[in-house]
Amino acid sequence: MVRKGPFYWVSISCGIMVLAFILLPLVELLTAPSGTMLKETLRDKNVIRSIWLSIYTAMSAAGISFIVGTPLAYVLARSQFRGKHFIESIIDLPIVIPHPVVGIAILSVAGRNHWLGHFMQELGIRIMGSTTGIITVLTFVGMPFYINALKSGFEAISPRLENVSRSLGASMWSTFIRITFPLAWRSVLVGLIMCCARSISEFGAVVVVAYHPMIAPVLIYERYEGYGLQYSQPVAVWLVLVCLSLFLVLRVLALPQKKAS
Known part of the structure; x- marks a missing residue:
């Protein structure tokens, strides 16, 4: 039996402290x-209403990320081109930008003084104080998690499988639908759950763009400010349970498949 040295016990102690924290x-x-x-x-x-709005807007953000982020994740996984690292850095920016700054940046584009904001207002699209604004914010902060997860999934698939399909006469689109995407389904689901979970937890950017209608984090903040811990804790508990459920699903999906003996 290998004797457990000091490093082992230091690691165990650090693990206990992290879990306790x-x-x-x-x-x-x-x-x-x-x-x-x-x-x-x-x-x-x-x-x-606030919890369901949080779930609805988070799932909407995940759906938008799926539609527009999947092709980009595939290109980044399969292509090498000048400026690729710069593009990847731009995609990761929402992760590191302070959240209130995200809300201010979105309002800067969606305001009347910006041509895009003026154009959206003519179309009847309102960002500030609307569900559309909440979905916009959550997509902004959640999409990087989806793209990065799916990109890693595509990179794990051997390009030889796609080359064989193409050599047999299949189009690039057919190869992606029939070969690549089914093999990456686990990464797709993990990316969607990561995006959804990140979106549900957003507060700083949402409160700048749309204090009303209230999602759950904003309602928790309002009740804490107005009534203290006693009235904010129960809402926080239910929100934590929702997030915990999402991450439990994530862990189950992330488990490696058992090979048949």
């Missing part, structure tokens, strides 16, 4: 409200 606040949050308070919170129409 993450779990202690969450356990306290989840156990603070009583069962009665949680049930009463679910009877609050404003709470149900």
Whole structure:
């Protein structure tokens, strides 16, 4: 038996500290409200509306990311061209930009003083204080997670499979639909869940663009500011449970497939 040295025990100690750092606040949050308070919170129409709006807008952002992000992820995974790293850096920018800055940037484009904002207003599209604005913000912050996850999935697929399909007379589109995309389905789902989970947690950019209608994080903030922890905790618990469910699904999908013996 190999003797466990100091490095092993230091690693174990650091792992325990990390888990305690993450779990202690969450356990306290989840156990603070009583069962009665949680049930009463679910009877609050404003709470149900805000949670469903969070889920709806997050899923909409994930759907948009799927439509426009899938082709880009494939190109980045399969192509080498000048400026590729620059494009990848641009895609990652929403991850590092402070969230209120994201909201201000979007309003700068969607305002009346910008030609695009003026054009959208003529079409009847309103960004500020609307569900459309929330979806726009969530797509902005969530799309990088989808593209990066799917890009990694495409890179893991051997190009030889696509070359064989093309050599047999299949078009590039047919090869992608029949070969590449089915092999990358796990990465697609992981990317969608990552995008959706990231979108549900967004607050800073949304509160700048659309304080109303209220998504769950904004409602939690309003109740904390107005009434304190007691009234904000039950809503936070339900939102945490929704996010936890998403990440549990993510972990299950990320598990490697068992090979048949």
